[in-house]
Amino acid sequence: MTNPQQDIRPFRIDIPQAQLDDLGARLAGTRWPDEVPGVGWSRGVPVDYLKELAEYWRTGYDWRAHEAALNEHPQYTTTIDGQNIHFLHVRSPEPGAVPLVLLHGWPGGVVDFLDVIGPLSDPRAHGGDPADAFHLVIPSLPGFGFSTPLAGPGMNAAAMARVLVRLMSLLGYERYGVQGYDTGSWVAPAIGRQAPGQVVGVHVNALITFPIGEEGEMDGLSETEQRRWQAMQDFNDGYLQCNSKRPQTVTYGLHDSPVGQLAWIVEKFKELTDPEEGLPEDSVDRDRILTDVSLYWLTGTAGSAAQIYYEEISANAWSDGSGDAWSDGSGDAWSAESGDGWAAAQPGTVPTGVLVSAHDVTVRRWAERDHNVVHWTELDRGGHFLAMEAPGLLVDDVRAFFRKLR
Numbered sequence: 120m121t122n123p124q125q126d127i128r129p130f131r132i133d134i135p136q137a138q139l140d141d142l143g144a145r146l147a148g149t150r151w152p153d154e155v156p157g158v159g160w161s162r163g164v165p166v167d168y169l170k171e172l173a174e175y176w177r178t179g180y181d182w183r184a185h186e187a188a189l190n191e192h193p194q195y196t197t198t199i200d201g202q203n204i205h206f207l208h209v210r211s212p213e214p215g216a217v218p219l220v221l222l223h224g225w226p227g228g229v230v231d232f233l234d235v236i237g238p239l240s241d242p243r244a245h246g247g248d249p250a251d252a253f254h255l256v257i258p259s260l261p262g263f264g265f266s267t268p269l270a271g272p273g274m275n276a277a278a279m280a281r282v283l284v285r286l287m288s289l290l291g292y293e294r295y296g297v298q299g300y301d302t303g304s305w306v307a308p309a310i311g312r313q314a315p316g317q318v319v320g321v322h323v324n325a326l327i328t329f330p331i332g333e334e335g336e337m338d339g340l341s342e343t344e345q346r347r348w349q350a351m352q353d354f355n356d357g358y359l360q361c362n363s364k365r366p367q368t369v370t371y372g373l374h375d376s377p378v379g380q381l382a383w384i385v386e387k388f389k390e391l392t393d394p395e396e397g398l399p400e401d402s403v404d405r406d407r408i409l410t411d412v413s414l415y416w417l418t419g420t421a422g423s424a425a426q427i428y429y430e431e432i433s434a435n436a437w438s439d440g441s442g443d444a445w446s447d448g449s450g451d452a453w454s455a456e457s458g459d460g461w462a463a464a465q466p467g468t469v470p471t472g473v474l475v476s477a478h479d480v481t482v483r484r485w486a487e488r489d490h491n492v493v494h495w496t497e498l499d500r501g502g503h504f505l506a507m508e509a510p511g512l513l514v515d516d517v518r519a520f521f522r523k524l525r
Contacts, residue, residue: 127289130194130205130265132186134417139182142377142416146177149378160389164382168398172385173378176409182417185410189229192236196265199285202274205229205265206258206286211240213252217319217525218292219517220283220310221257224301224325225362225424226384227504228264229257230410234510239517250525251518256290258283260302262423264414269423275430276302280309284317293317296521300325300505302427308490311469320524321467321490322517324474325503327351328485340482347480354480358387362428370422377416384412391503393478403507467491472520474513476501494520 154166192207207229210216219239223231236255243249259266261274261282283306287295296319299307304323311318330336330348340348361369373380385399385408392402399408415421472494475481478501486492496516501509 127195127197130196131190132194132265134182134186138417142413143177145377146173149173149376164386164389169378169382169385172405173381175405176377176381176412180406180409180413182410182413185230185406185413188233189410197286197289199282199289201270202261202282203266203268203270204258204261204282204286206256207236208290209236209240209255209257211252211254213241213243213249215250216240216252216254217521218287218290218295219253219255219521220287220295220297220299220307221255221506222283222297222299222303222306223257223260223263224299224303224503225263225427226387226411226415227301228411228414229259230407230414231504231506232257233407235506235514235517238510238514242518247514247518251522253296253521254292256287256292256295258286260306260424260427262426263420264418267418267420267423269426272426273430274426276305276309276427277313278430279306279427280313283310284314287314287317294319296320296322296524298322298517301503305431308467308469308471311471312467315467315469318469320470320472320521322472322474322494322520324476324505324513324516325479326473326475326481326486328480328482328489330485331488336484340484344482344484347482351480355390358383359428359432362425363432364429366422366425366429369425373421374419377412380416380421381412383421384408384415388504391478392508393476393500393502395478395502402502403504407507470494470524472496472516474498474505474516476503476505476509476512478502494523 151166151170155162159165192209194205194207196203196205198204221232223229238245238247239253240255242251261279262269294317297307297310300323304326307321307323311321373383388399388403388408389395392399415424466488467490469491470493471490473481473486473492474496476498483495498512501512505513
């Protein structure tokens with residue numbers, strides 16, 4: 120009988136030097152555009168800011184050092200249903216550790232979680248309680264990083280969840296938790312719905328929730344919730360429209376120009392970190408941002424990572440007539456059943472914890488409509504990229520949530 124573990128292959132990141140030399144040459148030869156004077160960040164990333172950051176990427180940033188840091192963690196690849204999957208697998212030294220899947224978002228990757236790996240897997244060594252330990256499985260979502268190429272169309276949140284449920288089974292984990300943000304907050308509940316007997320709990324941050332047209336759903340919203348709903352409606356979704364409707368066309372510029380890829384991603388770090396008025400590196404270490412961007416560039420995944428937006432929004436969403444159509448496409452949180460608006464799917468049954476940072480727009484009643492929320496935490500600081508901005512806050516809440524479920 121074939122041992123399933125034989126299908127899991129050890130992996131190390133080793134980018135050929137020729138690729139790094141090509142990156143440096145492209146950065147040096149950038150054709151810089153003019154810009155309207157005096158508009159700051161209001162129309163996109165300012166030229167002067169991006170020039171300085173690109174020059175640092177070319178002459179100051181050390182990819183090899185960060186590649187080595189990533190390679191300190193055990194990494195593997197496997198193929199599930201034709202899809203290549205790359206993942207970190209960090210086992211805790213504590214015998215009673217609970218397996219936990221950590222799921223990133225866009226524009227992120229496994230690098231997002233580097234600051235929480237130690238505290239979550241080995242709390243004893245980081246001033247914590249060893250009873251809170253986790254074995255960590257940190258995949259690159261299909262289409263991201265080294266989980267490429269995409270096996271084909273249809274890789275939405277539900278399909279990603281099926282692959283990851285299979286991965287956890289392949290690793291021999293019968294009971295485990297899941298944590299995710301952004302795209303990961305779509306995929307994590309889908310894993311819970313597909314494997315409720317295996318998933319002990321789902322923890323999410325940067326969770327997006329929406330009204331669905333039910334009578335009374337807007338009544339009695341708190342002032343904070345009204346602000347969050349207004350922020351959702353006011354959000355500049357230009358990147359989302361491009362990713363969800365024309366991902367392949369946008370890819371040509373991002374795949375051919377590292378400065379284009381840099382601008383596309385760093386703008387999200389500017390808009391989604393706390394405080395928004397600061398520079399991206401005020402919230403997230405500059406080298407960490409560049410490691411994230413470098414992984415997109417060096418793996419050539421600008422296009423394949425954007426496909427999740429097409430699968431979830433453009434291909435599956437119903438519109439309310441305003442042009443603002445939102446869906447997770449999997450039936451896990453939303454479904455369009457009658458053609459006349461949004462209708463709530465059956466709520467998930469797996470215990471769910473929700474962590475809301477100062478930047479998040481999550482509305483509790485809408486989250487509780489779609490998920491079995493048993494744990495809710497509101498923070499007065501932190502942004503979208505919480506694992507990088509305030510890793511201690513994320514670690515504390517993950518520990519507190521799963522402590523109830525162990």
